[in-house]
Amino acid sequence: MATLTLSQLDKNYGAFHAVKGIDLDVADGEFVALVGPSGCGxxxxxxxxxxxxxxxxxxxxIGDRVVNDLAPRARNISMVxxxxxxxxxMTVGENMGFTLKIAGRDKAEIDAAVAEAARALEITQLLDxxxxxxxxxxxxxxxxxxxxVRDPDVFLFDEPLSNLDAKLRGQMRTEIKQLHARxxxxxxxxxxDQVEAMTLADRIVIMKDGNIEQVGTPDEVFNQPASQFVAGFIGSPPMxxxxxxxxxxxxxxxxxxxLPMPPGFNVAExxxxxxxxxxDDLYPEGHGIHSEGGHAVTTMDLTVDLSEPLGxxxxxxxxxxxKRFTGRMLNPRRVTPGEVMTFHLDLSNAHLFDADSGLSLRGA
Amino acid sequence: MKAWRLPPPVLLLLPAVIVLAAIVLLPLLLSLYSSFTPFRLTRPETIYDWVGFRNYERIFTDADFWIAFGRTVLLLTVALNLEMILGLGLAMLVERFTRGQRILRTILMFPMMFSPILVGFQFKFMFNDNVGLVNNALQSLGLTDQAIPWLIDGTLAFIAICVAEVWSSTSVFAIFILAGLMAMPRDPLEAARVDGCTPWQTFRYVTWPFLMPFAFIAMTIRSLDVARAYDIIKIMTDGGPAGRTEVLWTLIARTAYSDARMGMANAMAYVAILLSIAFTAYFFSQLGKARAQVAADW
Structure with a gap:
């Protein structure tokens, strides 16, 4: 295992600037997720x-080595x-042992490594x-x-779960997490998929148009989004x-x-x-989350246009x-469209962004 | 009492059976029968003399026949291997083109558009020892001051025939292998690079196994082609000089029409067909194996 450092990493495809000088440090043993919409780099x-x-x-x-010009095979990485x-x-076993075979290891060693990996992933019965x-x-x-099998310095995963159905995706997500822990x-x-990023990663890197918008723990990017884009991208339903x-x-x-100024923001008039x-911070009275900072609640009566029961x-x-706002009702009861309900807006968890730059105004 | 009639399935199949019998089965049986007679075109009554396996016995002790047989196998081996290697190379070069690939593919197929007879004439001219392009070029480049007897020396003539065969049919391999390359998914190639493969290893362990079924289809088609090779050789050397480029079918044709020994020629033809069937069966079994390996699904 090793650290991974990107500094001022740039990529042009002709005139198209796909990645615009990004910096990123990944610590030894860290799980970092890169998320963003299609085409973000x-x-x-x-x-x-x-x-x-x-x-x-x-x-x-990778580690202390600059690998800019090394061929993939010289980098000691694995990719899914x-x-x-x-x-x-090739059979499953041959697929798994291929990298060791290419590296010139002897057969007994390859078989042992494949058998161990197969046991860990519970695919021993599929090897042939x-x-x-x-x-x-x-x-x-x-x-x-x-x-x-390869015991690489860095694992790279390229949207590994997106071809699976929803149930299997959830199951594999758990397994990847366990695998990483081990x-x-x-x-x-x-x-x-921001859910995958939130559940798996130690840190999340949110990218947009070839730039890094924010790097942070799942908690940070959810509770303190650095920009309007991050705020809209992380969390479901969106902010x-x-x-x-x-x-x-x-x-x-x-x-x-x-509305009153949300706490934590001090913005000029x-x-x-x-x-x-x-x-989560817009809920009918009596059906909300007891948030830690739940002391900046504003109450107003609002008409429900539509409801989506999720059980x-x-x-x-x-x-x-x-604007159409989405609210979340816990311990739900049946709501009919057109019903007027008393809603609480918990402004202690609200966010303000600059209208032009989109950057968060927290602490500004 | 009702008249007996043929059952409908038999009745409906009958036209096909009759047509096939008339145009394929009867001539086949007749030729098979004549291979057991000393039938000569100049003495038609000889078709009624049954001589049993005498023709076949003679074939098996006839050195000329076995030399022609061996030469056919040699031509098959040399031409097919060269065509596959060159076709593979061409396909991989053409596949790199993102623009203009359609035009290149069309150009690639030009040699297939010429009659083998014309190819034979063209190469006969090119390899002519006096006025041929090849000797002219070699002399102009100062590589030799001799007139190399391309079509007169037995070995050189065989090489010249191979060149003509390869020129006219390499595109069969190129087109099939190109189709394979275009159908091939990219991800396993990238996986191989990450797994530690050099470009050669990537080709050896990933690309080639995928292309093999395509190459074997081309092999099967071309092995049938070369096993019945006649036209190019007939034009370029006519099996000469002194039988040194004689292959099975030039020998059979000579026996049948020049020597008028049709019974003997038919016996030879049956042995030759066995050769074709053997090669086809071999390549089909290889194709089956390769396809089973790659399976349908990537």
Whole structure:
């Protein structure tokens, strides 16, 4: 295992600037997830680390080695691909042992390593089958087995679960987490699924348009998003947002609605801002989360346009400041559209972003 | 009492059976029968003399036949291997083109558009010892001041025939292998690079196993082609000089039509067909294995 350092990493495809000078330090044994929408540069970054793409500028270090110009095979990395990328003409065992065979290890050693990895992933009974005879989940395990057999410095995962159905995805997520806990491996994990990133990663890197928007623990990126983009990307359902202008005492929205200034923000009067409130912090009276800072509650009556019962909770859609806001109702009861309910807005967890730059105004 | 009729399935299949019998089965049986007679075209009544296996016995002790047989196998081996290697190389070069690949693919197939007879004439001219392009080029480059007797020396003539065969049919391999390359997913190649493969190892362990079924299809087609090689050789050397480029079918044709020994020629033809069947069966079994390995699913 080793550390991984990206400094001023750059990638151009002709005129298209895919990755714009990003810096990132991954500690030994750390699990880092790269998330972002399609085309944000996360996969390109991963492929540059793997050596499958040339870098235009900057440095990649694995441990103390600068690996910029090394071929993938010289970097001692393992990669799990979205499509699994198994070798169809080899058995499962041959697939897993292939990297050791190429490295010239003797057969007994290869067999032992494959057997151990197969035991860890519970695929021992599949070793003699070919990939075409396996289900998607089994192929995923084989791809992971192939990666761990090698004992690499860094594991790279490129959206490994996105070809699986939802149930299997949840199951494999747990297994990846357990695997990481046992192997103490340095992992870079690319996904567009923020739930995967939140559940698996020690730290999350949120990328947009080739830039890093924020690096932080799941807790940090959820509770203290550095920008409007991060706030909208992390969390499900996404954060509610509405444009507002600061006044002497608080916020005024386009439709004239006024709210007090959320605690923790101290913004000069007359500034254009974006107000953000997570669905968890907008709830009908008696159906909310007891939040730690639940002392900045504003109460108002709102009409429910629509409700989405999910069993354990119900999502309520209401009109607030001319925007459709989503609220979350715990211990749900049946709600009919058009019903007027008393809602609590917990402003202690609200966010303000600069309307132009999109950056968080916390502590500004 | 109802008249007996043929059952409908038999009745419906009958036309096909009759047509096939008339145009394939009867001539086949007739030729098989004649291979057991000393049938000569100049003495038609000889077709009624049954001589049993005499023709076959003679074939098995006939050095000329076995030399022609061996030469056919040699031509098959040399030409097919060269065509596969060159076709593979061409396919991999053409596959790199992202623009203009369609035009290149069309150009690649040009040699297949010429009649083998014309290819034979063209190469006969090119390898002519006096006015041929090859000797001209070699002399102009100062590599030799001799007129190399390409089509007169037995070994050189065989090489010249191989060149003509390879030129005219390498594209069969190139097209099939190119189809394989284009159908091939990229991810396993990248996985191989990450797994530690050099470019050669990637080719050896990942690309080639995937391409093998495509190469074997081309092999099967071409082995049938070369096993019945006649036209190019007929034009370029006519099996000469002194039988040194004689292959099975030039020998059979000579026996049948020049020497008019049709009975003997038919016996030879049956042995030659066994050769074709053997090669086809071999390549089909290889194809089956390769396909089972790669399976349908990536």
């Amino acid at each position: 996360k996969s390109t970054t991963l492929r540059m680390i793997a050596g499958l793409e040339d870098i235009t500028g900057g440095d990649i270090r 691909f979205q499509s699994y990328a198994l070798y169809p003409h 089958r070919r990939p075409a005879q396996l289900s998607g989940g089994q192929r995923q395990r084989v791809a992971m087995g192939r990666a761990i 192997l103490k491996a340095t992992v870079v994990y690319v996904t567009h 509610n947002m509405a444009d507002a202008v600061t006044t002497a005492t608080g916020l005024r929205f386009a439709n004239g609605l006024e 007359g500034r254009k801002v974006v107000f953000g409130l997570r669905p 354990n909770e119900t999502l309520l859609f209401v009109d607030l400041a001319d």
